[in-house]
């Protein structure tokens with residue numbers, strides 16, 4: 564059996580993705596397989612969050628975004644939504660010391676004003692409390708969807724045009740990028756989705772333009788450090804061409 568350390572040693576630290584984005588999927592199925600309700604799966608997903616954040620920070624990944632709650636997740640049964648919100652509050656509170664001990668800055672993207680005041684208060688406290696940390700940014704996507712984010716950006720840009728502060732001829736990709744929720748964060752080089760589903764599900768639609776996509780059958784509550792290492796090793800074997808040919812890239816390298 565390959566150990567965590569053997570896998571870790573295969574990673575080229577010079578070619579780490581600066582930003583990894585994850586869709587944590589499969590909590591419900593994991594719980595069902597064990598005869599429990601879906602919330603049990605979310606509760607066990609927290610250990611996977613902990614392990615993944617720790618592994619990413621240890622390696623030197625600078626940004627880790629976790630899709631914790633999508634715009635569409637509001638449509639789940641109220642009991643599940645309430646349980647997820649309560650889990651968020653408790654986890655953020657419970658992990659605050661670990662975040663600070665590990666020099667990790669907590670951030671959030673999404674329609675945060677739609678979150679309850681309790682979640683927002685806890686979130687804002689943790690964000691403020693970790694604001695000076697600089698080893699890695701842990702970004703929670705909460706009440707987030709890519710289409711929502713792009714719609715918000717379009718609205719902001721439309722207002723600037725209406726006000727006369729922006730000329731429509733000057734709108735380019737950089738204008739759109741700068742109106743995303745967290746424009747300072749580089750686009751993810753690697754997007755991981757667990758549980759064997761091959762979809763992007765409204766995640767980082769603008770930012771995933773050139774991301775490498777990695778899908779694993781592992782259900783999120785089972786995701787551990789070695790699963791992250793495997794994803795990074797797979798990513799490092801790929802050739803990122805950004806629309807160019809292989810030969811062009813070789814010429815640039817040489």
Ligand code: FPP
Nearest residue numbers: 587588589590591592605608609631651654
């Ligand atoms: C998807 O699995 C998972 C979610 C909607 C929630 C993820 C939340 C956590 C792991 C809780 C803690 C997170 C943080 C950041 C503190 P699913 O319910 O869609 O699973 P299924 O596809 O098997 O039904």
